[in-house]
Amino acid sequence: MSLLEGVTVAVAGMGPMGRGIARVFRAAGADVIVSDLTPELTQAGVDAIASESEADGEPVTVAGMPLTDAVARADLFIEAIVERMDAKASLLKAVAQAGRPELLVASNTSSLSIGEMGKEFGDPARVAGLHFFNPPTKMRLVEVIAGAATAPATLARVTALVEAAGKTPVACTDTPNFIVNRVCRPLYYEAQLLVMQGVEPAVVDAAASGALGHRMGPLTLLDFTGLHTHLASSETALREFGDPKYRPIPIVRGLVRNGMTGRAAGRGFYDYASEKPREAIARVLHPAPAESTGRVAFTGPDAPASDLEGADVVVYSCGAPSESGLARIRELLERAPVVVDSSDAGWVEQLPDGAAWARVHQPEGAGPFVEVVVDPVAGIQPGPAIELLLAGLGAASVEVPALPGLVADRLAHCMANEAYFVLEEGTADADAIDTALRLGMNHPIGPFEHVRRAGVGAVHASMRSMRDAFGDSRYRSSALMRRESAAAAR
Template sequence: MAIKKITIVGSGAMGSGISQVCAQSGFDVAIYDVDAAQLANATASIAKFIRRGVEKGERTAEEAEAAIARVRPCADLAEAARDCDLVIEAILENMEAKKALFRQLDAICPEHTIIASNTSSLSVSEMATAYGRPQRFIGAHFFNPAPVMRLVELIRGAETAQETVDTMVDVVRTLGKTPVIVRDSPNFIVNRVSRPLYFEAQLMAMEGVLVQHIDGAARLGAGLRMGPLELLDLTGLAPHLASSETALREWGDPKWRPVPIVRTLVRAGHLGRRAGKGFYLYPAGEQTPRIPSPSYDLEPFDVKAVAVVGTGPKAEGLATKLGAAGYDTTLLPTLSDQAPSNGSAQMVFEAIESHDQSNVNELFQKLGSICSPGAVLVTTSPYFSPTELGFVSGRPTLTIGLHEPMPFMNRRFFEIGKGMDTNGRTVATALAVVKALGYQAIAMDEMPCYTVYRLIVPMINEAAFALSEGLASAEDIDTALKLGLNHPFGPLEWADKLGIDVVLRIMQALQSHYGDPRYRPSMLIRQMVRAGHLGEKTGRGFYVH
């Protein structure tokens, strides 16, 4: 079916942005709103942004004026929709309001007209019941700002015809955007799969982790353009809370329950950047928050000689880096009863491949007895507690964690985990070593699996749940997260690079520590590990390598 005339209902930020994109792409556009003043402002804004494209060299002045001429503001719904091929609804996110509109459109639109709702989380199948032609009803979730963001989620309702899907795929591609096909399900792809990322950031904030450290780890360690709490402040905490409540109501699964800190912030009017306060404060309407960060200006211990205990790529790689940074480095495949490096090592790194706490406890107990009295002991694993290892070694003030998340990303970033009794000079020493390596670091109190894994891996796990339920293809899930949130990898691509077995181990560690259903591993993840489909390292995971 050929689409020539498009009606946009709603002239807010999304409606006006979608109208602009449609007009620039050659469609005749009618834009309707019940608010005449807002409609006038939207029409002027569309013209302004189209003309701005001339200044940027995106189009000629003649092309811009032709696009502007294709936009027709309408104060009457019947006038706007009576001869259209496609209606894109972009009104408030309220089921009853949308259904009331679709009943009106059912009486107005020609028989062939397709209705596309720009809903971000509501049931497309339910909305379609208000339109007498459910086979011509589909979800078309654009992302904000619509002229910039390349992704459109196309949501197939229970009765959506394949012809409708095919037509909308053609329209989206004509708009210069990338469609992904989604089965009707709460929150669709992006808002569903990314929700654990935001939940984990909020839970860490409730646990007392500084919000700037959470966001900093996400940017530095995972390559996200914005940290999850920064992004929530930008997009607004109230919409996030509402969509979380939708997910909980629709799924009935406690893993979707909103995190209390967000409910508290919303009730207090801390709605994000526009309100001047959210997870951060924005003084005098500033767009960037002012963030004080704790400093460790204590004198670090003098470290010239170091030892690395372990075998394999992890231990060898760390020893190589330390040697290149100028440290007198000894690599010890096994630990004898002799002190590392003849007792001269001021810092000893555990880099063994075991994930067994008892094995590492035994190692640290031995290190505590044979190392020089002032030597700092370091665990490089995200699974072991510096607090526990400090206790068993008898060196609670001198034991610390130093973890490089996702080294395949080449982010040159370490997470430093402080035990309950780790002293400030030990932290300062770890920071000094990281600086000597040419890396960046964030130091914070220890937590299971550290920050980056705790943010990214539950999102991977939810993507696996979505894939196993047939929500969308692996390719579309990954494309949606990369284009919708500007992530460097899709979650299933991330899983293959990290290792499916590592994903399972992290989810099990989080579930064991917190006892929360949020961390229930996907059965698909368990099955892939049992089948030996571990990702890139075995040649097969979510993709074939």
């Protein structure tokens, strides 16, 4: 028998999220009642749930009632209305008047304070956050947020009901943006900054997908969700944390002011009338050759030594330039073409004559992907060594300028650093953070899994290099990362 059998769930707000949440609980066996601002909107929600579930081959029906009637019958009330605290506060006061003393209350907010909602409700012990992801019927993740006064029994009960509904709950405390939206904030910020620094949006998205395995590049995703929504959430993060690293990026302010809010408006980072993201990415992406030809040898302080004899091209994998590394590269150049495999900012000034520069990635469950540094401003050209590398690895590639961190490492390392801040603050544990990013964003690995593969020392050095090169405090490493890096070095 399902834990949800005999449980009545009331859902307020019949937008896409509210309808999806209602479908999830009804399909899992709960009795579901929905409500919206007017009887007409409520009935429209009931009808939409029936037609959408029928179209998906999982037909369900729900009941529609006025809010007070729905709440009076409910064991669990979930609000999914507009993301404004004043609107939610007004709703919760009405729920407190109509609900039974044992009613559990949850908000589907993506960033607003659960503790503040608990105060507005009048009994914060019974209020928790249940942040579903869009679309709720498909996405497995639910962030379960504890306000400062949320009772452990409330958290245990709502977590059990989420699991009974077939979802994966991850626990976190009540901080702005919670886990996924918080950890992904630098992903979006750095993608926008890259565009401001001259990188084409399609190149950013191609690198994120090809090197990191993201199903949708960050700029395509921002256009899809709406730049105005992202800007509002950025303003909230800056206000709540008071940290300048959360300041919105100017390019988004400009786009929003001009009505270019993304796909729905026909223009955002992409101009949908002339070239959709998929077409733009296909234009900048160099596909992998049909078959690998030639031999690639890897060496360097950051790579196991391999047999260099007979290599068509040698890849020197490393971090920052060093005297010994530069001497070794010059020695290798006397034997074969050499590609420096690094994203460190120092190579823009110290790349030896004759060497090419790239960053070789081996993403989870996919073939190799290479960021090729091509930067006429910095006087860096790919040369024949890159052709030999791509042919030997059978790798897809994209051309990027000589910016600190290049593209993929810059995105991944800034995300990982933010994950360390989230862990350090006690918002969530490392396993919860990794699970949240895998399930909430469909990333193949979480940020701490990425750090384990890359090495915490390498990620910390990358952040330090970007901080030194850009002079921006947004690239400061978390104290926890610095400490772990120091321990690894010992």
